[in-house]
Amino acid sequence: MLREIRPAIVLLLGLTAITGLGYPLAMTGIAGAIMPTQAQGSLIERDGKVIGSSLIGQEFKGEEYFHGRPSATLGPDPQDSTKTVPQPYNAINSMGSNLGPTSKALIDRVKEDVEKLKAENPSMPVPIDLVTASGSGLDPNISPEGALFQVPRVAKARKLPEDRVRQLVTEKTEGRLGGLLGEPRVNVLALNLALDAAAPK
Amino acid sequence: MTTIGWIQIALYCAVVLALVKPLGGYMTSVFNGERTFLSPILRPVEAGLYWVGGVDEKREQHWLTYTVAMLLFHVVGFLSLYAIMRLQAVLPFNPAGQSAVAEDLSFNTAVSFITNTNWQNYGGESTMSYLTQMLGLTVHNFLSAAAGIALAVALIRGFARSSMRTIGNFWVDITRCTLYVLLPICIVYALFLVSQGMPQTLGAYVDATTLEGAKQTIAVGPVASQVAIKMLGTNGGGFFNANAAHPFENPTALSNFIQMISIFALGAAMTNVFGRMVGNPRQGWAILAVMGVLFITGVAITYGAEASGTTGLNALGLTGGNMEGKELRFGIVASSLFAVITTAASCGAVNAMHDSFTAIGGMIPLINMQLGEIIVGGVGAGLYGMLLFVVLAIFVAGLMVGRTPEYVGKKIEAREVKMAMLAILVLPLMYLGWTAVAVVLPSAVASMANAGPHGFTEVLYAFTSATGNNGSAFGGLTGNTFFYNLTLASSMFVGRFFMIVPAMALAGSLAAKKSIPASAGTLPTTGGLFVGLVIGVILIIGGLTFFPALALGPIVEHLAMTANTLF
Numbered sequence: 001m002l003r004e005i006r007p008a009i010v011l012l013l014g015l016t017a018i019t020g021l022g023y024p025l026a027m028t029g030i031a032g033a034i035m036p037t038q039a040q041g042s043l044i045e046r047d048g049k050v051i052g053s054s055l056i057g058q059e060f061k062g063e064e065y066f067h068g069r070p071s072a073t074l075g076p077d078p079q080d081s082t083k084t085v086p087q088p089y090n091a092i093n094s095m096g097s098n099l100g101p102t103s104k105a106l107i108d109r110v111k112e113d114v115e116k117l118k119a120e121n122p123s124m125p126v127p128i129d130l131v132t133a134s135g136s137g138l139d140p141n142i143s144p145e146g147a148l149f150q151v152p153r154v155a156k157a158r159k160l161p162e163d164r165v166r167q168l169v170t171e172k173t174e175g176r177l178g179g180l181l182g183e184p185r186v187n188v189l190a191l192n193l194a195l196d197a198a199a200p201k
Numbered sequence: 202m203t204t205i206g207w208i209q210i211a212l213y214c215a216v217v218l219a220l221v222k223p224l225g226g227y228m229t230s231v232f233n234g235e236r237t238f239l240s241p242i243l244r245p246v247e248a249g250l251y252w253v254g255g256v257d258e259k260r261e262q263h264w265l266t267y268t269v270a271m272l273l274f275h276v277v278g279f280l281s282l283y284a285i286m287r288l289q290a291v292l293p294f295n296p297a298g299q300s301a302v303a304e305d306l307s308f309n310t311a312v313s314f315i316t317n318t319n320w321q322n323y324g325g326e327s328t329m330s331y332l333t334q335m336l337g338l339t340v341h342n343f344l345s346a347a348a349g350i351a352l353a354v355a356l357i358r359g360f361a362r363s364s365m366r367t368i369g370n371f372w373v374d375i376t377r378c379t380l381y382v383l384l385p386i387c388i389v390y391a392l393f394l395v396s397q398g399m400p401q402t403l404g405a406y407v408d409a410t411t412l413e414g415a416k417q418t419i420a421v422g423p424v425a426s427q428v429a430i431k432m433l434g435t436n437g438g439g440f441f442n443a444n445a446a447h448p449f450e451n452p453t454a455l456s457n458f459i460q461m462i463s464i465f466a467l468g469a470a471m472t473n474v475f476g477r478m479v480g481n482p483r484q485g486w487a488i489l490a491v492m493g494v495l496f497i498t499g500v501a502i503t504y505g506a507e508a509s510g511t512t513g514l515n516a517l518g519l520t521g522g523n524m525e526g527k528e529l530r531f532g533i534v535a536s537s538l539f540a541v542i543t544t545a546a547s548c549g550a551v552n553a554m555h556d557s558f559t560a561i562g563g564m565i566p567l568i569n570m571q572l573g574e575i576i577v578g579g580v581g582a583g584l585y586g587m588l589l590f591v592v593l594a595i596f597v598a599g600l601m602v603g604r605t606p607e608y609v610g611k612k613i614e615a616r617e618v619k620m621a622m623l624a625i626l627v628l629p630l631m632y633l634g635w636t637a638v639a640v641v642l643p644s645a646v647a648s649m650a651n652a653g654p655h656g657f658t659e660v661l662y663a664f665t666s667a668t669g670n671n672g673s674a675f676g677g678l679t680g681n682t683f684f685y686n687l688t689l690a691s692s693m694f695v696g697r698f699f700m701i702v703p704a705m706a707l708a709g710s711l712a713a714k715k716s717i718p719a720s721a722g723t724l725p726t727t728g729g730l731f732v733g734l735v736i737g738v739i740l741i742i743g744g745l746t747f748f749p750a751l752a753l754g755p756i757v758e759h760l761a762m763t764a765n766t767l768f
Binding site: 003004005006007008009010011012014015016018019020021023024025026027028030031032035038039040041042043049050051052053054055056057058059060061062065069089090091092093094095096097098099100101102103104106107110111114125126127128129131132133134135136137138139140141142143176177180181182183185189192193196 | 205208209212246249250253254255256266269270273274276277278281324326327335336337339340343344372375376379380384387388391392395396397398399400401402403404406407408409410411412413415417418419420421423425426427430441442443446447448449452453454455457458511512513514517518519520521522523524525526527528529530531532535536551552553554556557558559560563650651652653654655658675676677758761762766767768
């Protein structure tokens with residue numbers, strides 16, 4: 001048994017150096033050199049300031065922006081740092097609601113959101129993605145229906161014709177990869193940036 | 202369910218099947234010690250490690266020595282990983298200023314990573330420094346996966362050899378697996394993941410000012426290098442708390458598809474390694490067929506349940522299936538498929554929150570784990586788990602016809618059946634036993650996030666996942682408490698090592714036996730009859746063991762859901 005101790009220690013150290021330092025550092029170097037944008041988190045800058053990442057959803061509350069999906073992420077309570085409070089789209093604490101199919105809390109939350117949306121746009125059925133929290137709480141996308149549903153509100157707040165806003169949604173709609181993988185979707189941040197470019201607030 | 206959904210599932214199965222032969226052939230030559238196309242680069246590194254470590258690569262080990270070497274390696278690994286977490290605050294590569302990980306959480310996490318479980322009682326981006334992620338967690342993603350494959354190869358040698366005392370050399374197997382199989386694939390894979398948008402940087406978290414003027418801090422890090430091995434090695438521990446649901450940890454539909462492929466790739470190829478080493482590739486395909494039937498059945502049930510949605514959501518006029526806890530870019534089909542794959546294998550990465558699945562949709566992942574994760578399974582672990590069931594099935598068949606059972610030329614006798622039963626029985630003992638304890642302890646019950654039968658399922662899922670070394674969770678359960686940190690760690694430990702040791706004893710006793718040629722009375726083990734028999738044994742043993750627990754959790758919850766009862 002004792003003769004196995006030396007290889008145990010040596011191989012752990014050797015393989016640690018290879019897989020725990022050599023490999024990740026080499027990947028960091030290569031990725032940073034050939035794909036710097038992706039390697040750093042696909043950050044978007046406007047006027048020289050970082051305004052977010054094209055992959056990470058952010059919270060939109062105003063009438064003049066398209067809204068993302070509900071987010072169940074938490075953050076520290078400013079009053080008492082030992083507690084947590086809802087802090088949507090907190091990108092240092094990703095999580096879902098973890099509420100199950102028979103959860104009263106879930107159905108109450110969804111019901112409230114559905115009623116708000118129905119009041120906002122009674123002409124369309126409420127798309128499910130606008131009232132269900134994503135798994136990460138950072139979902140950057142909504143469905144094309146979810147974007148079209150919000151067109152009347154955004155157009156009114158921006159004083160733009162609905163057709164113009166609808167056209168922006170169509171332009172920013174991405175289909176399935178190869179017509180096969182994934183789901184049709186709209187990146188909310190990209191859509192809102194296009195909106196800002198088309199009609200400043 | 203949609204046609205395009207089923208096409209995605211069919212495409213997935215086709216790609217996995219297409220990889221079985223090439224990967225199986227390559228891995229067989231690696232474990233037979235042959236030269237490969239990577240030898241010119243890797244052979245000097247390999248030889249150097251043996252030289253410093255005092256390993257004589259020509260000297261093979263008895264099963265007991267092989268097992269002791271494996272255990273010692275894990276002890277050393279556990280200690281170093283625990284130390285890194287406790288000391289991370291004073292070590293470099295910590296731009297987010299993470300403090301030392303608490304004692305019980307470090308203990309739980311160290312056990313979790315050496316056992317290939319990767320249960321996460323922590324949120325990666327809020328707990329672990331970059332150094333811990335690389336030097337601690339990434340390393341053990343490699344090593345626990347390599348150890349699992351090494352052990353499976355040792356068991357295969359037991360079946361393949363005749364009248365021999367040894368089953369290989371653990372040090373050689375784990376080194377060759379890491380260097381020749383895992384590392385080269387991960388290098389290509391990690392760069393692909395970066396191309397899809399996965400970060401790979403040592404820079405600090407980024408402060409952004411959102412369009413509405415709020416501050417958003419965005420966690421980044423050396424993500425891709427860790428995620429590549431996390432998926433390929435069926436480890437599953439996420440860089441981020443939300444795991445593969447996080448847009449940085451799974452940016453696109455393509456990254457998701459490739460991640461799903463990589464969970465099954467090596468495990469499925471191991472059946473081919475088995476077939477080749479025992480001299481008849483059809484033996485491997487028969488085992489893969491058993492796995493395939495169980496897998497497709499599970500996918501159909503979960504996909505169907507998630508696509509039908511929940512009674513509560515449907516009653517509000519919402520259509521399109523159960524999207525709570527799912528990411529839009531994956532939708533219902535890729536989330537359901539991922540959930541079944543990750544629990545069929547012992548991966549445990551999640552791209553949707555299993556806690557928010559429908560009762561039936563979430564029950565299939567639970568059953569996959571309770572069957573022992575033998576449907577492809579963890580790299581290596583899935584194959585040796587499945588071979589234990591094969592031994593039992595052969596034994597049952599032998600009883601039926603009154604002959605001494607044989608499998609691939611080996612007589613299956615009392616010792617083999619005892620070892621197989623021991624390994625299979627220890628799993629329910631842990632997950633049913635600890636669940637029973639947890640539901641009567643008020644402090645443990647307080648950790649449940651959901652009321653009613655769903656809360657019970659959260660606890661049952663946690664212990665099942667830990668015992669099965671899976672690592673996925675019904676994430677609402679607050680697992681980072683003293684009770685769960687210790688009991689889950691004990692489940693992970695027993696689930697891994699109390700299965701490995703009997704499996705290695707089996708390997709030793711099989712290797713020592715003479716190979717006997719098949720006769721007219723031998724049950725053919727490459728046909729439909731055999732496949733059906735193994736499936737039957739798996740379901741009967743599994744069903745009798747855990748059906749009562751399922752009845753208290755997901756089944757009663759499904760009935761409550763259809764009656765629209767809320768808790």
